[in-house]
Amino acid sequence: MIITLLMVGLVLTGGFAWFSEEKKAGSAKLIALLSLLFFSVCFITFVMAASTEFAQLQQLTKVTWIAVFNIHYQLALDHLSIMLLLLTFLLSIIAVLISWREITYRRGFYYFNLLLTVAGIIGVFTAVDMFLFFFFWEVMLLPMTALIAIWGHENRRFAAIKFFIFTQVSSLLMLIAIILMAYLHLQQTGSLSFSYQDWLKLxxxxxxxxxxxxxxxxxxxxxxxxxxxxxxxxxxxTQAPTAGSVLLAGVLLKTGAYGLIRFVIVLFPQASQEFAPIAAILALISILYGAKMAFAQSDFKRLVAYSSISHMGFVMLALFSFNVNAFHGAVITLVAHGLSSAALFAFAGMLYARIHSRDLAKMGGFWQSAPVMGGFGLAFCAAAFGLPGMANFVGEFFSLIGAFQRFPVITILAALGIIGSAIYGVVLFQSSFHGAVKQQFIDLSIRERIIATSLLAFLLIIGVFPNVILQFTFNGGG
Amino acid sequence: MDSQTIIAFLPQLILAAGTVGALLLVAWRRSQRMIAYFTLVTLLLTLVSTFNGIGQLTTAVTQLFYVDDYGRFALLLILLVSICSLFLSMQRLSTDVEVHDEYYLLMLLTVLGGSILVISDHFASLFLGFELLSISLVGLVGYFRQQQYSVESSFKYLILSASASSFMLLGIAFIYAQTGTLSFSPSADITGVSSLSLANNYLLPLGFILFFSGMAFKLSLVPFHYWTPDVYQGASTPVTLLVATVSKCAIFVVLLKCCFAYYQHYMGLHEQVFNVIAAVAILSMILGNSLALKQQSIKRILAYSSIAHMGYLLIIVLLNQVHAIEMAWQSTLFYLTTYLIACVSIFTVICLSEGEQHQDVNLADWQGLFWHRPLLASLVIVAVLSFAGIPLTAGFIGKFYLINLAANQAMWPLLAALIIGSGVALAYYLPMVFTLFTEQGQSDKKYDHLLSFGHRSMVSLFIVLGLLLGIFPDVLGHWLLEF
Known part of the structure; x- marks a missing residue:
């Protein structure tokens, strides 16, 4: 029930923020921030106070929704979704903080969309009726597309359309698979069912x-x-506003990994075992290709974007290795990449606010005027290329160890990706903060320091004590 | 005729009587207002009698008609859309000095044609309804003769429509030559024909395909689609709405009735015509969507998108399993409902945002609409997303029904075309939505209050409907189950 209330609450406060911005300028961001803080506290209290153990999927709600197709409004939680939800809350709070100064027009509608996106993502991570899952999967796209198309950079419409078409077409394939599964259930048991738990028995x-x-x-x-x-x-x-990039890289990409873990691997264990070599090769190509392309970029955000492809390649490689170590590595990488890429995108936003460009060629020597920013920048670049002590290192290390047992050759090649990430990480840092002084500007404000510190703190904590995450059991490994 | 038959046939009787009454009214006194309200009352009475009929027994009215709940529901849709179109027309015509009695008369005839089509069970009644619908629509399309494209588009429609009917007649003749009956469901005394050997029989499938091509013309399926964009653009908006909804809905329902009846009676027929219809469907989905890509005029975009939508619907015609027919009807009616709601929504907005001269509305005219007229823009968003089949809107559930059916029947090529078509379609639907959000640099003055209360409530009603059916499809789905 609480999850439903969270989603409804987010939508309502979103509407309220929109409404109040019309009455009093500047109130929307405050409402958005407070509501997100309040809802995340609610969620944490609920999880802590709940008497149930979330090691297995715990069903929270089940109400008939579309009786004609026997579709239910069915939500459930387990450790994996709780962890991803916490990440979502953290990053959405950061997204609001980042937008604080950046968004200067249509602020009410902006925060409305932002909160709607968060509500949709919560739905994706908790829905266990597959029709409902698909519903949220699509619904979270709409406000996200609006964020890109209205508040994005110069090429925003093209980017938004491309984003939408890619996801829409691929998700229609998923819809067909979902419908076929439901009919398979009809054949085997005599009743149509879209429920994930029912499908597990097929x-x-x-x-x-x-x-x-x-x-x-x-x-x-x-x-x-x-x-x-x-x-x-x-x-x-590249085209999304900073908060959009943060949510895209930090959370939306994770919905893909979440889907792979929860649905592909668990529902089709044998088929995915057979498919694993192809998936591993695709993952390897993503790792190397992403790293190579990242190195070749001159646009700060594009570079980080390509590095995301590379990092998510590790996740896929690990997931399709069917090994407990690799699986843990993948889960940690999810969180670590969520934090570190969010941090780098936030940095891109902070730089853009100061020099109005994302072009690396126009950057350089920023350390001179903004040493604090430089220090954080270095830390986040180091996190991205997997410096020991940071969460990314633990994740990628575990992934590679686990994957090595299944695909030795591919894993050895994939390890080259880490070298690649060190190269583009250093390139990114050097060309922006070192070298000839191109421009002078003021250092991080308090708000920006809060963002950077909190992200870095989480990266370090997970890096040094990975057990914060690993103490929980996540279904799907092994 | 017993009382039950008369009650079943009552909607058509009211419409016919209303048409005659309207003629007499014109002779008695020419008054814009009077004839408009007379038409409205006729339509409302028909609506009530149709609604009353739903859930009652299926009845055969002579050999020509067969009244069942599917037909009644389709008629309900047609009537609701016509009432909306009537409201829009009244607004459109109220600014004219000339008295437009004929306009309302033609409208009633169109609806009568549609109402005959949805219950016809015989090629004779089908042809009657078909011609009534087409000829009165030709009159309506060319009605505003001062407008730029009016004569061109009505001529185009007239000539192509006439040749389509002649092809259809030839097809019907071929079918009659082979089966010896014009009825969709041959009665018991001529069961001999149902064992008609199809092995070396080319005339029946040929006749069927010719008949289908006549229908395909009306549904604007590829390759019979050339008239669509010009007629959509040339006709005045309320008339375009009729062409897009009443005519297509009625024709599709009767086509489906006829196809299912024929598949059942002549088993081999399905395989022989399957490929032709499938090719038409696939081409319509892909070409319709691709051709819409570079259009600027909103009506032209809608014309091409309607081609694609009819292509999606054709998936249902290809169904061949007797046990799935009920499901097929539910899907058809649900899809048509969502399609009609979206059509009515968007044409209402076009009507309300047309200038004084009623010139064609281009995409550029809608720039920044969301900031100036949020209510209208919200309706556009809901309607366009519904066309695109995005969740939260009714169109998604309609598409879900279709995919359900197609996946269940393993029609993979059609599903692939549907996916590709939907992907391409997004490339013109999304820019339509984005246009609404364009910044114009002007002040955010809101103009919504300029709309009359009636228009505002109509717009809000459509927004609610479009979302309601998307979020709680059971409202309609349950009802359809009982048919």
Whole structure:
């Protein structure tokens, strides 16, 4: 019930923020921030106070929704979704803080969309009726697309359309797979069902299973994104407003990984085992290609965007290695990449606010005037290329160890990606903060320091004590 | 005729009587207001009698008609849309000095044609309804003769429509030559024909395809779609609404009735015509959507998008399993409902945002609409997303019904075309939505209050409807289950 209230609350406060901005300028961001803080506290209290153990999927709500197709409004939580929800809350608070000064027009409608996106994402992470899941999967796109198309940079419309078409087409494939699964349930048990838990009991015919798995896989691979369906990502990330990029990289990409873990691997264990070599090769290409492309960029945000492709490649490689270590690595990488890429995008936003450009060629020597910013920048670049002590290192290390047992050659090659990430990480840092002084500006404000410090703190905590996350069990490994 | 038959046939009787009454009214006194309200009352009475009929027994009215709940529901849709179109027309005509009695008369005839089509069970009644619908629509399309494209588009429509009917007649003749009956469901005394050998019989499938091509013309399916954009653009908006909704809804319903009846009676027929219809469907989905890409005029975009939508609907015609027919009807009616709601919504906005001269509305005219007229823009957003089949809107559930059916029947090529078509479609639907958000640098003056209370409530009603059916489809889905 609480999750439903959270979503409804977010939508309502979003509407209220929009309304109040019309009456009193500048009130929307405050309402958005306070409501997000309040809702995240609510959520944490609920999880702490709940008597149930979330090691297994715990059903929270089940209400009939569309009786004609036996579709239910069904929500459930387990450790994986709780962790991703916490990440979502953290990053959405940061997204609001980042937008504080950046968004100067249509602020009410902006925060409305931002809160709507968060509500949709919460739905994706908790829905266990597959129709409902699909519903949220699409609904979270709408406000996100609006964020890109209205408040984005120069090429925003093209990027928004591309983003939308990629996800829409791939998710239609998933919809067909969902419908086929429901009819398979009809054949085997005599009743139509879209419920995830019901599907777990199905016996899948071998050949059909691999096609169905592909339907799901493509939808999630687009979102992840994996080579060769990644090309929406650099455009969308680059053109989105900073908060949009943060949410895209930090949370939306994770919905793809979440889908792979929860649906592809668990529902189709055998089919995904057979598919694993192909997935691993796609992951390898993503890792190397992403790193190579990141190195070649001259646009700050585009560089970070391509690095995301590379990092998410590790997640996919780890997930399809079917190994507990690799699986843990993937989960940590999800969180770590969520934090570190959010931090880098936030930095891009802070730089853009100061010099009105994302072009690396126009940057340089910023350390002179903004040493604090430089220090944080270095830390985040180091996190991105997996410096030990940071969360990313733990994640990628575990992923590679686990994956090595299954795909030794691919893993060795994938390890080259880490070197690649060090190269583009250093390039990014050097060209912006070192070298000849191109421009002078003021250092981080208190608000920006709060953003940077909190992200860095989480990265360090997870990096030094990965057990913060690993103490929980996540279904899907092994 | 017993009383039950008369009650079943009552809507058509009221409409016919209303048409005659309207003629007499014109002779008695020419008054814009009077004839408009007379038409409205006729339509409302028909609506009540149709609504009353839903849930009652299916009845055969002579050989020609067969009244069932599917037909009644389709008629309900047609009537609701016509009432909306009537409201828009009244607004459009109220500024004219000339008295437009004929306009309302033609409108009633169009609805009568549609109402005959949805219950016809015989090729004779089908042809009757078809011609009534087409000829009165030709009159309506060319009605505003001062407008730039009016003569061109009505001529185009007239000539192509006439040739389509002649092809259809030829097809019907072929079918009659083979089966010996014009009825969709041959009665018991001529069961001999249902065992008609189809092995070396080319005339029946040929006749069927010719008949289908006549229908396809009305549904503006590729390759019979050339008239669509010009007629959409040339006709005045309320008339375009009629062309887009009443005519397509009625024709599709009767086509489906006829196809299902024929598949059942002549088993082999389905395989022989399947490929042709499938090709038409696939081409319509892909070409319709691709051709809309570079258009600037909103009506032209809608014309091409309607081609694609009819292509999606054709998936249902290809169904061949007797047990799935009920599901097919539910899908058809749900999809048509969502499609009609979206059509009415967007044409209402076009009507309300047309200038004094009623010139064509371009995409550029809608720039920044969201900031100036949030109510109208919200309606556009809901309607366009509904066309695109995005969740939260009714169109998604309609598409869900279709995909359900197609996936269940393993029609993979059609599903692939549907996915590709929907992907391409987004490339023109989304810019339509984005245009509404364009910044114009002007002040955010709101003009919504300039709309009359009636218009505002109409717009809000459509927004609510479009979302309601998207979020709680059971409201309609349950009802359809009982048919």
């Amino acid at each position: 016996e899948l015919p071998q050949e059909l299973a691999s096609y169905l798995m592909l339907g799901f896989f493509i939808a999630f691979a687009v979102k992840l994104p994996s080579f060769p369906v990644h090309s929406w990502l650099p455009d969308a990330h």
